[in-house]
Amino acid sequence: MRVNTTVNIGGLVLKNPVMTASGTFGYGLEFEEYVNLNKLGAIVVKGIALNPVKGNKPQRLVETPAGIMNAIGLQNVGVEAFISEKLPLLKKYSTPVIANIYGTDVDGYIKVAQRLNDSATAAVEINISCPNVKKGGLQFASDKDAIATMMNGIKKVFTRPVIVKLSPNTGNIEEMAQVCEDNGADAVSLINTLVGLSINLKTRRPNIANVFGGLSGPAIKPVALAMVHKVSKKIKIPIIGIGGIMNTTDALEFIVAGASAVQIGTANFVDPSITGIIADGIKSYLDDNGINSITELTGTLEY
Amino acid sequence: MRVNTTVNIGGLVLKNPVMTASGTFGYGLEFEEYVNLNKLGAIVVKGIALNPVKGNKPQRLVETPAGIMNAIGLQNVGVEAFISEKLPLLKKYSTPVIANIYGTDVDGYIKVAQRLNDSATAAVEINISCPNVKKGGLQFASDKDAIATMMNGIKKVFTRPVIVKLSPNTGNIEEMAQVCEDNGADAVSLINTLVGLSINLKTRRPNIANVFGGLSGPAIKPVALAMVHKVSKKIKIPIIGIGGIMNTTDALEFIVAGASAVQIGTANFVDPSITGIIADGIKSYLDDNGINSITELTGTLEY
Amino acid sequence: MKNSGKVVFNKKTGEGLYHLRLAVKKRFKAKPAQFINVKVSDTVVPLLRRPFSIFSAEKKELDLVYKVIGEGTRLLSEKKKGDAVDFIGPQGNTYPVDLKDKKSKLIIIGGGTGAASVHFLANELKKSKRKFTLIQGARNKRLIVAEKEFKKLGCLFATEDGSLGTRGYVTDVLKKVLEPNAVIYACGPEPMIKAVKRITEKMDDVKFYASFEAYMGCGIGACISCVIPVGVADNFVYKRVCKEGTVFDVSEVVI
Amino acid sequence: MKNSGKVVFNKKTGEGLYHLRLAVKKRFKAKPAQFINVKVSDTVVPLLRRPFSIFSAEKKELDLVYKVIGEGTRLLSEKKKGDAVDFIGPQGNTYPVDLKDKKSKLIIIGGGTGAASVHFLANELKKSKRKFTLIQGARNKRLIVAEKEFKKLGCLFATEDGSLGTRGYVTDVLKKVLEPNAVIYACGPEPMIKAVKRITEKMDDVKFYASFEAYMGCGIGACISCVIPVGVADNFVYKRVCKEGTVFDVSEVVI
């Protein structure tokens, strides 16, 4: 049987539902020797801003039970360097490149998207888990008005699919997803990291220089699955499931919960070949279970 | 040196900061053979409602990476049976008993508290992670008005300390803590479990009959520490830290982050003697580090 | 009780099946159908203990038979001679046996790793010279638990492929040996318990007790997660397998 | 590169210190200061790999020396002969050695487990017949890493309690052997690197390269977590220890 693993994310057709999660796959090139990048559904690169950002003081990462916490501080090369230095190197692969973007205010987001419109970027993924400097550091993540304004602005300047990456640090992720859908988002991805704190008892200081960090990895998988499933009951645009996916089974669980595609994050650090392995694994699963298309599995959770 | 481990939770003096977390220590009696109950700061019993509740269909619990998820469905004997059958059996211990209470509407909460006022219950802990039936199943957890009304009602009928147990499934736990303080809460405890989902890929069904469950254990410790620390910067009433505490170091981390006392939950399932071990461990830590009183450690996180 | 033992042996005895013997410090007093809750890992993954029925408890030795299912049992299978194993127990009630009643036929049925708990019972009855009929079933001979030990107890086997004993299910053997006033004790997968229940519920002179399994959080009665419904379909209460069980009168269980 | 090896031995050599030898399938080509990133657990706790410098890489063998610090190194210390160990590497750059320059004095300093990486360097220099002065320091003799192997390389030791070699710090030995135009290579705890820097920064004819450690997420340049500031205090960029490092010119590092 020839199984069909392609998925359609708001017009962007991926050969399979396996994407990389932003910030865990560098600019893709770091993984060339571990995985055939052509095997992936899409490559989502490290978050990009208008200007280069130096990032936080180290220590930037710490391990927690079945997870890690990071506060990289969105270190990045800036949109110009991304377009001129990084993107060309990914041209030789057939895999679409999705730019994860962020800004310190609504305008910042729109400008990055605008600049990316004239590049080979297949889609943008908007990281709203950032403080809005103009609003005194309030998170965009729970600010419906800001998101609506941003979406409208971005849709005007960026002509390909716009994905909004939702934050789990809110009591109403379903409503936030709804706001995205209502304002023209082509898909949502979830979840970003959970706010966490790790302490060194000996020094009575945080283990991470930035104090708080973002929790990811297997520890958060149940939270991510719950949010993906809840959001899938609320909206109709495709959902990209993220959070603690370590293997094929985990990836398929997200799809059963309601995701059309998945992103693999922390697992890349444990096994840099894992994305390719999961892409193959999904194909085998369909084969073994006589399922013609991965889309038949999306949202099949029963109760 | 004679170190001082006593803590004051809104007027209730505990011999040490180690409490049990509701729902993980039964009615205390199940642990008699594993730990000297007199060693504990306080015993918080399983959530109690006005009337007995049968609870959810099994399977009610499942393991997740470095955690567990449960949906017991607040099975309980009801406040009358608690007072007449359970409470008398704990009389022989000097340890205060705190009743964790819940209701399906504001009135339900107040009535349970009122009934408990004429019992040997040392304090009540209000579990607001419950759906408000009258408000169409909306969670109390993020409903400031409902909490204010409830607090005012309870303070009128219950004359000893009132602790509010906060839910992490909200984007604004600091604000919720503030509402509690403003409305007369004597302390807050946090965190309750995170909403999660666990799926069996073979059957494509949730592992828990109730579909969603509450995530606890080491996996959530970083999230709990972050929330305890943030809330400690916002309010002045004592904070009871909860979430993934497995040993003395974990407990002390919560105290450094800003907690006056801690509750041990899931760890009781792994080692039913753990509460006594941690109580001893805290004493030794103070001894070994020449700290006179545990209160000197509260909120000493530096950065 | 918190307890610990040292591995005497931990050997493979069949398809994914292991037999573990622990040496404990004091004589270990336990009853058939009781279980111990074993710490299989020394990290927080897997976090929970794993419950296993006691296969036998003689003097200062305690035996388990188990099947490798997932991470927890895999880790258990890696324990080597001399390794310390931390466990809690014995926990739970036991099969109600009326030793004064010398005439009712006692039929003991084990399916899968449920064989552990019924082995303990049969062995105790043999010691007290009470006669019984013992049946064990599995898909095939390689999945039969502790074949040698069961043979010593005069066990009748049933395998689906006929590779040992009767071809078919334990119920096929049961039907042949069932008598009025019989008392049946069983432990095994739910479909087996249900099949036996269907046979016995038509005969009100037959009693049927089974040891149940449930997903456990604490194993000591504290978390109320291991419950099964006891009563009748629309009027039941949830009882804890680890505390009020593991053995229940099957006529009272809603399955 | 994804790689794996089989444990040849994994023996205790001092206080919490171990020497692990892995047999790998192909000749393992590595350079001094490079590291491998080892999977220590087969559950998700600990989740991340653990980085270790290569102590030596001869033919189809690869040696590490490590100290048990926490859960990850404890698990590593439990690996037994024949166990498979999955690792990634070699990763990172190497100490810049100008083999054409035959006169500058080469001084190599190891502190704590940083000794692993400098051992590899000294051994390579010895093979290419280039002279060097090797120094290793520790609190006491029991914390000296691979004493035998270092003695073979003519190492000068410094211990704080004088239980081996000079009483004092590696810098006390360094001061005695330091010459103009010397090139120093070091790996060890940050205070040691800082102390050496303080000595060398006054002498602009002396070069000082050190292999740095940092908390690593991926070990392959993807997560940007292992960074150190390179440049001057108010105008630096963060560089990745796992990719641009582990070796940096210390005069360019903001420490």
Ligand SMILES: Cc1cc2nc3c(=O)[nH]c(=O)nc-3n(C[C@H](O)[C@H](O)[C@H](O)COP(=O)(O)OP(=O)(O)OC[C@H]3O[C@@H](n4cnc5c(N)ncnc54)[C@H](O)[C@@H]3O)c2cc1C
């Ligand atoms: C009272 C009792 C007695 C038992 N006696 C035996 C025995 O003698 N021999 C034997 O081989 N097995 C026995 N079991 C089953 C055994 O406990 C499970 O096979 C084991 O826990 C699986 O763990 P795992 O990590 O290998 O599998 P996992 O991959 O964790 O789980 C696989 C399945 O095992 C079950 N399980 C997992 N964790 C638990 C838990 N904490 N409590 C209950 N069930 C769980 C679940 O159904 C789960 O879906 C008994 C179970 C109970 C409740």
Ligand SMILES: Cc1cc2nc3c(=O)[nH]c(=O)nc-3n(C[C@H](O)[C@H](O)[C@H](O)COP(=O)(O)OP(=O)(O)OC[C@H]3O[C@@H](n4cnc5c(N)ncnc54)[C@H](O)[C@@H]3O)c2cc1C
């Ligand atoms: C490039 C490099 C080379 C190294 N070479 C050696 C060596 O040859 N011999 C040796 O004994 N040690 C070496 N280390 C240190 C070694 O990696 C740590 O001791 C080990 O990771 C501790 O793990 P743990 O689980 O035992 O301790 P944990 O309890 O997890 O951590 C204890 C401390 O170890 C450090 N650590 C933990 N995880 C990591 C990680 N993923 N990356 C970096 N540091 C971490 C942290 O400082 C942490 O506070 C090296 C580290 C690096 C970065």
Ligand SMILES: Cc1cc2nc3c(=O)[nH]c(=O)nc-3n(C[C@H](O)[C@H](O)[C@H](O)COP(=O)(O)O)c2cc1C
């Ligand atoms: C080191 C690190 C850096 C990250 N950087 C970004 C980022 O720049 N933008 C973003 O939207 N998410 C970022 N994330 C979040 C991940 O993309 C992902 O949402 C999260 O890690 C959960 O998935 P996981 O559990 O599979 O890692 C980062 C995560 C990690 C671990």
Ligand SMILES: Cc1cc2nc3c(=O)[nH]c(=O)nc-3n(C[C@H](O)[C@H](O)[C@H](O)COP(=O)(O)O)c2cc1C
């Ligand atoms: C099985 C189980 C039952 C619980 N029941 C209650 C309850 O009745 N009321 C309540 O407020 N919290 C309840 N909780 C939440 C715990 O009290 C605690 O807040 C949570 O488990 C986090 O702590 P831990 O990680 O130490 O377990 C329950 C937790 C578990 C695991």
Ligand code: FES
């Ligand atoms: S397992 Fe907790 S009550 Fe039975």
Ligand code: FES
């Ligand atoms: S450890 Fe990830 S970039 Fe160095």
